[in-house]
Amino acid sequence: MNALRYRLVFASRFFPFVLMALLLTGQFGCCKSEVWSTSPSPDGKWTAVTVVRDCGATTHEAMAILLRPSDEDSLHDRDMVFGVDRPMHIEVSWRSNNELLIDCRGCKDEQIRSRTSKRGLVQISYTND
Numbered sequence: 747m748n749a750l751r752y753r754l755v756f757a758s759r760f761f762p763f764v765l766m767a768l769l770l771t772g773q774f775g776c777c778k779s780e781v782w783s784t785s786p787s788p789d790g791k792w793t794a795v796t797v798v799r800d801c802g803a804t805t806h807e808a809m810a811i812l813l814r815p816s817d818e819d820s821l822h823d824r825d826m827v828f829g830v831d832r833p834m835h836i837e838v839s840w841r842s843n844n845e846l847l848i849d850c851r852g853c854k855d856e857q858i859r860s861r862t863s864k865r866g867l868v869q870i871s872y873t874n875d
Contacts, residue, residue: 764857795814808833845868847870
């Protein structure tokens with residue numbers, strides 16, 4: 747009887763942490779992602795995808811730029827190179843096959859959640875002036 751009680755107590759204390767981890771990593775798919783725009787590199791090898799993510803009433807929308815190989819269609823968090831709270835006016839442009847510019851005019855530094863300077867061979871630069 748004590749062994750069963752121990753398992754139930756352990757499971758009831760452990761389950762909320764597992765549930766939270768799944769929700770935070772997006773494994774339940776509770777967040778809705780909408781593609782706003784795509785921008786292929788000049789040589790067609792990469793695509794920058796602008797995505798707005800809405801995770802429900804208790805959170806606000808966020809915006810991300812994903813950089814993925816052009817032959818992939820799915821959206822993965824691992825491809826995120828830029829993330830910002832709330833939808834903003836973001837312009838994505840390619841300077842060359844391996845140089846991407848992300849312009850987020852009006853974005854305040856405290857709103858920017860993620861910035862990656864390189865993905866694969868692609869150099870990424872930012873401006874928010």
